[in-house]
Structures are given as C-alpha cells and as structure tokens.
Amino acid sequence: MAENVKPRVRVPREAAAGDTITIKTLISHNMESGQRKDSDGNPIPRSIINRFTCTFNGETVLDVMMEPAISTNPFFEFDAVVPESGTFEFTWYDDDGDVYTETKDITVS
Amino acid sequence: MKLTRRHTLMLAAGSAVAAMLPMRASAAAEEAIAAFTGGAEVGSGGITLTAPEIAENGNTVPIAVDAPGAEAIMILAMGNPTPGVATFNFGPLAAAQSGSTRIRLAGTQDVVAIARMPDGSFVQASQEVKVTIGGCGG
C-alpha cells in the first residue's frame, strides 16, 4: 500500500432534517502522475487514487473519477442533504488495489 | 526566396512560440469530450467554473464547479499531457451539483468544465489560468 495514506474528513456532528451540510475531505497521497522521471531518467510509474465516493446510509452523494491531474493530497469539498440520522462512508480507491475508508456519524434532529 | 541563416533562425523561433501556445483542443481532449458527450452539441450557461486568473504554482490550483441540476460534471485541463482531471457524478443525496478540488496544470492553459444535464443536453464553461514560472525554485 502507498505509504502514510491517511484520510481526513470534516462533517458536522449534528444537523436538522433536510439541511444542506458542507463536507470536506483530504487524504495524504503522492498521486504519482506517471509523467515524471527519476534521477536516472526512467519513468516513474503512475500510482494515484483513481476514484473517491461518498455515500450516506448506502445512498450516493458523490462519486468522482480521478485522473493524475488531481494534486498531491487530494482535496474535495461538496454539499450533501441529510434526511435522517446515519453514517457517511467515504472511500478512496488506489491504483494498487488498496481501498481506504472513513466513516462519520451524524445526528439529525 | 533565398533562405538565409537569419531567416531560418526566425522561422525556428516562430515555430517554437507556436508550440508553446496552449492547445485549444488536443486530439486527446477531443476524444475525452466525445466519450463524455457522445458527440452531442455542447451549449453554454447554467454552469460555473471558478479558477484563479493567475495560479501561484501549477502544482496545486484550487478550482470549483457548479451546475445546478446536473448529473455529472467533467473537468479537463486542455494543455496537460493528459487532459482529463476528474468527473464528478452526483447522487440523489448531493445537496448541490457542485464541488471543489485542487488540480495540476502543466502551464498556462484553458480549464474546461462540461456538465451533463438530466435531459441529455450538455453545457460547458471554460477559463484560462495563467501559471507563473517562479524565480526561486528553492
């Protein structure tokens, strides 16, 4: 697995039903583009996170296909509606087959 | 016309400048657009792309897209070696069809966002981002 991959997610702990909430995610990852060469002139193979998804109680909020032009330590900010209390699940898919996940609970009143 | 050394140099300089201009649409970019739109005509309006006019460093350029009601938004960096950047697919729980991220730009170029609307139509917005070449690599 790529080294030191660590997801960070910001979701409010509480919201009112039907509220729009803003979510921010950041994950530490080199996002090696495949365009670079090492000091010996050999191409460094591509190794990126190629997909990011966010679901709430199993239903999709956002599903992003990512290319090497996404910066190192990929960041996303987006808005979600929360109909009821539940759990956000965030998933990042690495080229090398690894999958990183993070969950956040939210209480809806 | 007799081609002098001086002329040759001028011609070479001219073609070097042409090669450095941001490409309006490379073959790869056209292909990516066609794959997303299925060749449909792309209109304008109803989509906003926010990007800095000048980026301090091309390695990390903050951008935001917003297309109310869209199913998906594809972002392209038209002058990158591979133009694809990301495609945002919005689910039923997306409160807005918008998103922000940070992208890599290999040089001054147009960034393009194309939205697919539920009725099968497409709209796009584009903005040129100037990428500065710093004095201090440090």
Add this chain to the structure above:
Amino acid sequence: MKSFVKGGAAALAIIAASQVGADEDANLIINGETEITVRADAPEHLDNVSTIYSGWVFRSDETQALQMDDFDNPGMIFVDQGRDSWVLAEGSEGKSCADCHNEPESLANVRPTYPKWNDETEEVRTIAMQINGCRTEQMGAEPWKYDSTSMLNMEALLSSVARGQVMNVAIDGPAQSMWEQGKELYYTRTGQLDLSCANCHEDNYGNYIRADHLSQGQTNGFPVYRLKNAKLNGVHSRFKGCVRDTRAETYAVGSEEFIALELYVASRGNGLSVEGPAVRN
C-alpha cells in the same frame, strides 16, 4: 510597500509590484479563532526595516485562503502524523514524547523561543536538535535525520500548538556570538549571482523576482507546506534552496552556518506570530 532596487539584485529583473493580486493588507485568523500577527514593528536590532511581515501577506488570495482553515491546510495532515509519533514509545527507555510531556499543547511556549541556547550542552539548539536531544538522551532512540519527514512532522506539531504565540528568540547572552555569525552570513553575498539574503529579502521584499513575489524571508511559518512540492519543508532546506539559487555551493542542512543563520533570521521575526505549518507557493 517598497519599490526601489539596489545592488546586484537589479541585474536579476526584480520589478516593482503588483502582477498577481496579493492582498498585502489582509489579516490572518485561523479557524475563525486564532489571530495571527502578520505584521509588526521590527525588533530593535533591525536597522533597515521598520515593519516586519509574515510571508503569508505576500501570497495570492488562493494561497492565503489555504491557511485560514485547518482543514484546507494540507500541512495539517503532517501535524496528525506528528501526533501519531508523539504517543509512540521508542528506544531503549520505552518512552514516548507523551510520557514526559503529556499533551503536545503543554509545549506551546517552545516553538516561539527556538533556536535557543542550551546550558547543558553549551550550544545553540534548533528545535530539531532539541527534539533529537530528547530522542537520544531521554528515550534512548535513534536521532531523526535533519529535515526528514518524521522530524518535520514533529516540528509541525510543535508549531501548530504554538500558533498565535509571538516569536521571541533570545539574541543576547551566550547565544550572541552565534547570532553575530548568522547576521554576518545574512549580509554576505554568495554565488555567481552575487546575492546576499538581504538583497532579496530586505532590499526588495514586496517586489517581483521574475514571477515570484518576494517576502521578507521570515521563518515564523516553518515548517511550511509548499504548493511547489506538496510537502513540508524545513528552514535549512529552504535556506539551501535560496543559496543554490544564487548559484553558490550551499552549506549543509544542519550545519553550524545554517544554525547560526536560522537563529539570526528567526530573530528578525521577533514580534510575528508562530503560524506553522504555513502554506506557501
């Protein structure tokens, strides 16, 4: 700000302000709560500068914004990683940082005073040297390499808990001779371009060197997350980059020369807030 150009720097196409829309009057409040002093009266020992500015004020609106919220600041990833190693027991004593210091917040007053004279070892220690002092003397652990990832993560943690505190590096007493050495280096021209630190960062801050908006070269934001290489950068590595850009042979990271220079440059920022990990271009 200033618009004059003097000395060898003129040869380098330094031009007067403002190509990129840097908002030099902006104020920095992190997370809507931590007020950062980004401009202050210069410390008394500075002869040629009346106001000192954080490098933050010279950055573009977009770069400035990255530092205003901890979530937007990618440097905070590495603070998290520093927190992980804070509680990790290492070395022959089986101790972690937390075993002696509890929470990193208990060391909030450390970062503003470094580099600092150490009575026991009779040397000026940078915060990196002090961290390694803890590792080798208290934990019985291997020292971290200067400006290595582990070291920078820990330095970022210690900076983050000190944000808002005022830089206050002592330049008198036993540290004075090292400080004088640093000052000498600051004003010494080096390299084929024949530039001193002062040529860019004292004579020409606020001006452009090609497309780069020159700052005062303050260290209060270190370690900094640079957009250029998308990782934390240490003070000595940055010095090395600057000296190399004058086309000189550089001093080594961790060398006595750079320790002296770090002490002197840090003292030029006495009065600004600690703001590391800052975000720079």
